[in-house]
Every structure is written in C-alpha cells, then in structure tokens.
Amino acid sequence: MSAQTDEAVLETRRLSKYFGSVIAIKDISMLVRPGTVTCLLGDNGAGKSTLIKTLSGVYEPSEGDYLCDGEVIHLHSPRDALARGIATVYQDLAMIPLLSIWRNFFLGSEPTKGWGPFRRFDVKKAKEITRDEMGKMGIDVRDPEQPVGTLSGGERQSVAIARAVYFGARVLILDEPTAALGVKQAGVVLRYIVRAKQRGVAVVFITHNPHHAYPVGDHFVILRRGQVYGDFAKADLGLEQLVQMMAGGAELENLAHELQREAGDDAELREAVAVLEQEVKAVAAEPVVVERRADVVSDEEGRPEG
Amino acid sequence: MATEVEAPPKAADERVRATGSASRLLARPELGALVGVVLVYVFFAIVAADNNFVSMTTLASILNRAAPLGILAIAVALLMIAGEFDLSIGSLLGFSGMAIMLLISPEDAGGFGWPLWPAVGFALLLTALTGSINGLLVNVTKLPSFIITLGTLFIFRGLTIAVTRSLTSRTQLSGIDEVPGFDLAGTLFGTRIELLGAKFSITIVWWVGLVALATWVLLRTRTGNWIFGTGGAVDAARNVGVPVSRVKLALFVTTALAAFLVAMLQVVQVNSADALRGTGLEFEAIIAAVVGGCLLTGGYGSVVGAALGALIFAMVQQGIVITGVDGDWYQVVLGSVLVVAVIFNNYIRRKAATR
Numbered sequence: 001m002s003a004q005t006d007e008a009v010l011e012t013r014r015l016s017k018y019f020g021s022v023i024a025i026k027d028i029s030m031l032v033r034p035g036t037v038t039c040l041l042g043d044n045g046a047g048k049s050t051l052i053k054t055l056s057g058v059y060e061p062s063e064g065d066y067l068c069d070g071e072v073i074h075l076h077s078p079r080d081a082l083a084r085g086i087a088t089v090y091q092d093l094a095m096i097p098l099l100s101i102w103r104n105f106f107l108g109s110e111p112t113k114g115w116g117p118f119r120r121f122d123v124k125k126a127k128e129i130t131r132d133e134m135g136k137m138g139i140d141v142r143d144p145e146q147p148v149g150t151l152s153g154g155e156r157q158s159v160a161i162a163r164a165v166y167f168g169a170r171v172l173i174l175d176e177p178t179a180a181l182g183v184k185q186a187g188v189v190l191r192y193i194v195r196a197k198q199r200g201v202a203v204v205f206i207t208h209n210p211h212h213a214y215p216v217g218d219h220f221v222i223l224r225r226g227q228v229y230g231d232f233a234k235a236d237l238g239l240e241q242l243v244q245m246m247a248g249g250a251e252l253e254n255l256a257h258e259l260q261r262e263a264g265d266d267a268e269l270r271e272a273v274a275v276l277e278q279e280v281k282a283v284a285a286e287p288v289v290v291e292r293r294a295d296v297v298s299d300e301e302g303r304p305e306g
Numbered sequence: 307m308a309t310e311v312e313a314p315p316k317a318a319d320e321r322v323r324a325t326g327s328a329s330r331l332l333a334r335p336e337l338g339a340l341v342g343v344v345l346v347y348v349f350f351a352i353v354a355a356d357n358n359f360v361s362m363t364t365l366a367s368i369l370n371r372a373a374p375l376g377i378l379a380i381a382v383a384l385l386m387i388a389g390e391f392d393l394s395i396g397s398l399l400g401f402s403g404m405a406i407m408l409l410i411s412p413e414d415a416g417g418f419g420w421p422l423w424p425a426v427g428f429a430l431l432l433t434a435l436t437g438s439i440n441g442l443l444v445n446v447t448k449l450p451s452f453i454i455t456l457g458t459l460f461i462f463r464g465l466t467i468a469v470t471r472s473l474t475s476r477t478q479l480s481g482i483d484e485v486p487g488f489d490l491a492g493t494l495f496g497t498r499i500e501l502l503g504a505k506f507s508i509t510i511v512w513w514v515g516l517v518a519l520a521t522w523v524l525l526r527t528r529t530g531n532w533i534f535g536t537g538g539a540v541d542a543a544r545n546v547g548v549p550v551s552r553v554k555l556a557l558f559v560t561t562a563l564a565a566f567l568v569a570m571l572q573v574v575q576v577n578s579a580d581a582l583r584g585t586g587l588e589f590e591a592i593i594a595a596v597v598g599g600c601l602l603t604g605g606y607g608s609v610v611g612a613a614l615g616a617l618i619f620a621m622v623q624q625g626i627v628i629t630g631v632d633g634d635w636y637q638v639v640l641g642s643v644l645v646v647a648v649i650f651n652n653y654i655r656r657k658a659a660t661r
C-alpha cells in the first residue's frame with residue numbers, strides 16, 4: 001500500500017463534499033498514478049463531476065484530505081490546480097460563447113511576449129497553436145476568430161479537450177469528453193488519452209460508455225450514490241463485468257420482468273419486452289471485440305461524422 | 307508581361323465564404339456608434355446650419371464636453387465588459403475633487419493646508435481605496451454590483467457633503483491656483499490648445515491617450531482576455547484559471563481612478579471643487595458605453611465604441627444649445643438618441659452575425 005501511495009500524483013483520503021444538506025460525495029479514497037488511466041464510472045448523479053471538480057480546485061473538500069505528490073494540499077481555485085499541471089475538461093466545457101476560439105483556448109494561460117509593462121498577449125502564436133492543436137484533433141478550424149458559441153457541440157467539446165491536453169502537463173481530467181463527439185473524434189480522444197498516458201500523464205477519464213472506458217482504462221473506480229462502490233484493476237475485470245456493473249445488470253433484468261407484468265396481454269408490447277430481454281442478455285454476453293463495438297455505439301449516439 | 311508565377315494559393319477551406327472586410331467591419335461592436343456619430347453630426351449640420359454647427363469653435367465645444375465623459379466611459383466600458391456596473395462613479399468624482407481641495411485648503415478655512423502634490427497623491431490613494439471598497443463588496447457578497455454601487459453612490463456622495471460641510475461649513479471650495487506647485491498641475495491638467503481659432507482642452511489629449519491605452523490592454527494583453535472571459539461567463543472563466551475576483555477588483559479601482567482624473571482636470575480647469583459635482587454622470591457614462599456597443603450583460607464591447615458614445619452625447623448636448631431649442635427638451639432628445647442608438651446597434655449586430 002505504501003509503495004503505491006508514494007508513486008501517486010493525486011490521492012484522496014476519505015474525501016467528502018457537501019452542498020448544504022446534500023451529500024454529493026462521501027469518504028472517497030482513491031489514487032491517481034502517473035502513466036495510468038483511471039476511469040471514473042457511475043450513474044447520473046453518482047458524484048463523478050463533484051469529485052473531479054474537487055480534484056481540479058473548483059470546490060474545496062468539506063472533509064478529508066487531498067494529496068498531491070504525497071503532500072496534503074489545499075487548492076483555492078482552478079488556477080492553483082493548473083499551476084500544478086492539473087488540467088480539466090469540465091462537463092459543461094467552461095467556454096465563453098462570445099469569445100473567439102483562440103481566445104478561449106488560451107483563456108487563463110495566455111502566452112505572452114515583451115517585457116515589463118509592454119508584456120502582451122502573443123496573439124499570432126496563440127492563433128497558430130489553436131489551429132495546430134485543433135487540426136491534430138481532426139478538426140479543421142475555418143477561422144480562429146469564430147466565436148465559440150457558434151461552433152457545433154462536438155467542435156466546442158474538441159476545443160475544450162485540445163486545450164486541456166495542451167495544458168495538462170501532469171494530470172488530465174476529462175469529464176465525459178466523448179459525449180457529443182462523432183465516431184472519428186471520439187476515436188481521436190481515446191488515442192489522445194493513450195498517448196498522454198504513454199507520456200507519463202495521469203489521466204482521469206469519466207464516461208458512461210464502457211466501450212470507450214475499457215480499452216483505454218487501467219483502473220476503474222465505480223461510484224454509486226456518492227460513494228466508492230468498486231475499485232478494480234483492469235486485470236481483475238472483464239468487459240462483460242464492467243458493462244454489467246455500469247448498466248446495473250440485475251436491475252435491468254428486474255426492469256424487463258416488471259415491464260412484462262405491465263404488458264399484460266398487449267401483444268405488441270409483449271413482443272417489445274421480449275426484444276428488450278434479449279438485449280439484456282446480449283449485454284451480459286458481449287463479445288470483446290472492442291474496436292467494432294466502439295463504432296456501433298457511437299453511431300447510436302446519433303452524430304454521424306461531418 | 308508578368309513572367310512571375312504567383313505562389314499557388316493555400317488550399318482554401320470550402321466551408322468558408324469570403325466575407326470581405328466590409329462584413330468584418332460590420333461585426334465590430336463600435337460600428338453602430340460610428341454610424342451614429344455621422345448621423346447625429348449630419349443631422350445638426352443641417353438643422354443648425356444657420357447657427358454655425360459646422361465650425362471649429364463648435365467642434366472644440368463638442369470635444370471639450372465629450373472628453374471628461376469619455377474618460378469615465380472608458381473605465382465604465384471595461385467594467386461593463388467584465389459584467390459589472392459602477393453607479394458610484396459620479397459620487398467618486400465629487401469625492402475625489404473635494405478630497406484634493408480639502409487637503410490643500412488652508413487650515414483657517416477648515417482644510418488641512420497640505421502642499422499640492424502630496425495632497426493629490428493622498429487623494430488619489432483615498433479614491434482608489436473607495437473604489438476597492440466597491441470591488442471587495444461585490445466580490446465578497448456576490449451580489450449584483452448594480453445594487454452594491456447604487457448603495458455606495460449615496461454613501462460616497464453623502465460622506466463628501468457631510469464631511470465638507472462639517473469641516474468648512476460650505477459645499478464648494480476654490481482656490482487651487484493659489485497653492486505653490488500649481489504651475490505644473492496647470493500645465494498637465496489645465497492647458498488649452500489653440501488651433502485654427504478654437505480652444506481645445508488638454509482633457510481631449512488625456513482622453514485620446516487613454517482610449518488608445520485601454521484598447522491595447524483590452525485586445526492585446528492577457529488582462530484584456532481575462533476581462534472578456536470574466537464578463538462572458540464568470541464560472542467558466544474561473545474554472546479555466548482566470549482570477550475573476552482580482553479582475554473585478556482591479557476594474558472597480560480603475561473606474562475610481564478615472565473619476566479621480568476627471569475630478570483633477572475639473573478642479574484645475576474651473577479652480578474649484580463642488581461636493582455635488584458629477585451627479586448623474588454615472589448614467590451618462592453607462593449610456594455612452596451602451597451606445598458604443600457594450601453589452602449590458604457583459605462579455606462584449608469596445609473602448610473606442612464607448613468613446614464614440616460619449617461623442618454622440620456631447621454632440622446632442624451642443625446641438626441643442628446651439629439650435630436654441632428650449633433646454634427643457636434636452637432630456638427628451640437624449641433619451642430618444644439612447645433608445646434609437648441601442649435599437650440600431652442591436653440590429654447591426656444581428657445583421658452582421660447572420661450574414
């Protein structure tokens with residue numbers, strides 16, 4: 001245990017966050033190690049975003065310790081986190097709609113040139129880097145001056161990801177980064193995650209899609225109702241199990257039974273329920289051909305490319 | 307004849323339509339105000355043709371009127387772009403003018419008898435402090451600055467009147483020109499520049515210089531980017547590392563400093579300070595900024611636009627004076643100009659965005 005603790009970049013010890021009477025997360029203990037991808041999984045409202053916002057300095061924990069490089073730290077703002085090389089893609093993306101792409105990309109971390117009172121925003125460099133980084137994501141920026149508010153949802157998400165990847169020197173936190181992305185861009189993000197990991201960056205990756213999580217994850221932390229429900233290394237967890245756990249396998253089966261009862265003697269509905277049951281079984285017996293499934297799932301998200 | 311082969315054009319993006327510089331210009335926040343300046347000028351040039359509206363003297367009067375308001379409008383615009391208001395700027399103007407005069411007034415007149423420059427320095431410090439009270443209150447309470455500064459509007463004004471009257475039993479103090487060291491102050495803040503038979507105040511020079519400086523800060527420095535971010539979406543800006551509280555505090559101090567500068571210019575130019583000076587100016591400065599294309603909700607606007615807004619303001623004032631229209635109609639005209647300008651601005655902006 002202590003050997004692991006030593007090498008962790010970030011660690012939480014019985015971390016809790018309350019909003020008034022709401023207990024958003026309770027007693028979360030986890031380790032985030034360099035060169036590994038920690039997947040954070042869980043239902044809606046499980047507390048994933050609250051946890052990562054605490055890690056990235058948006059919230060200060062109500063109880064418990066937050067450690068960076070083995071030392072207890074207190075982040076007072078996201079700026080403190082960024083200074084430690086912890087960059088985040090927030091679920092709401094943290095973009096300024098009226099501001100241009102390049103201004104958004106560097107907001108808070110502007111490159112400067114010049115000296116003393118003549119120090120100024122290096123606009124040319126900022127525009128170039130923005131275009132390059134977006135290009136690497138497979139998004140060809142038409143005009144870096146375009147206000148972010150007029151971009152498509154996926155393009156906007158790509159700007160947020162490209163920005164975090166660019167600034168996340170040590171820890172990269174991604175809150176559902178693939179939610180609005182097309183197949184190609186989702187693939188790019190997964191590749192980014194792997195590449196960041198190979199560079200030795202610690203990645204925290206939140207997703208609802210097991211087929212995105214499993215291929216890149218080394219370590220899976222499952223939250224349920226604000227608490228850690230399970231913490232697995234990849235070796236101890238098959239894709240089927242992961243899918244089961246995320247879908248709440250047993251609960252799905254219950255749902256099918258319940259629906260069957262409600263269906264009564266409506267033939268059409270009975271048939272639909274039968275199909276559902278089939279699917280529930282299929283989920284459990286998922287073939288582990290990750291590449292192909294990733295495509296199918298993304299297609300179902302309804303954002304074909306282009 | 308041309309034997310040189312042009313470099314092959316960079317592969318153009320087929321999703322981009324050439325929109326040209328005209329459309330780019332249309333998308334600028336200050337465009338509406340620029341058109342407004344031309345329209346108002348042409349209007350009075352025609353209506354007041356007999357009264358010599360188009361003349362060097364009238365131009366000087368307009369600019370002399372526009373400059374002090376324009377200086378305030380710069381700071382108000384920056385603050386508005388960052389998503390906040392300062393309604394106390396008029397009170398701060400009265401406050402800082404009076405602070406200077408109280409400090410330099412002889413002790414037998416109820417003043418402190420300080421030499422000029424230490425007094426100016428200390429008054430500057432006091433004004434910056436009052437500005438930072440606004441900023442701190444807004445940052446700490448997280449209440450709308452509209453309410454906070456509406457409160458401090460009365461507090462600062464009331465303080466100025468009460469303190470002045472209790473010390474000197476008057477509300478107006480004069481005689482800065484009798485204080486040693488006035489020569490330099492007179493040159494810096496009181497010079498009148500003769501040009502083609504008209505007298506232009508040095509306030510105009512301060513104004514133009516500050517417009518240039520503020521524009522540079524807004525568009526070409528990291529602070530400028532932070533100002534836009536803070537006003538555009540404050541939580542998002544904070545989450546990507548913009549120190550939003552610091553930005554707001556700095557801007558509230560900036561509006562206070564703008565008020566101080568205008569107070570200093572006026573104290574030197576009219577040789578007196580009045581506890582009531584600057585009353586109502588906060589609204590004029592906000593109007594100038596809004597007419598100049600600043601979004602009331604923050605995140606969008608320009609300093610040049612605000613300067614043009616102040617210019618429109620002064621043209622309307624001067625136009626009414628010069629045409630001899632009954633002064634009672636002044637507010638009607640002014641309000642109309644504001645409403646028309648804002649509608650027009652909005653129209654232009656939408657048009658530009660959807661072209």
Ligand SMILES: Nc1ncnc2c1ncn2[C@@H]1O[C@H](COP(=O)(O)OP(=O)(O)OP(=O)(O)O)[C@@H](O)[C@H]1O
Pocket residue numbers: 019022023024025042043044045046047048049050051091
């Ligand atoms: N600022 C807040 N004030 C009060 N309650 C909050 C606040 N933020 C989050 N919560 C509550 O905390 C719980 C966890 O929310 P959180 O956003 O962390 O969930 P999540 O796991 O990210 O969900 P999702 O998958 O839908 O993004 C929710 O029940 C939510 O209502």
Ligand SMILES: [Mg+2]
Pocket residue numbers: 048049050091175
């Ligand atoms: Mg969330």
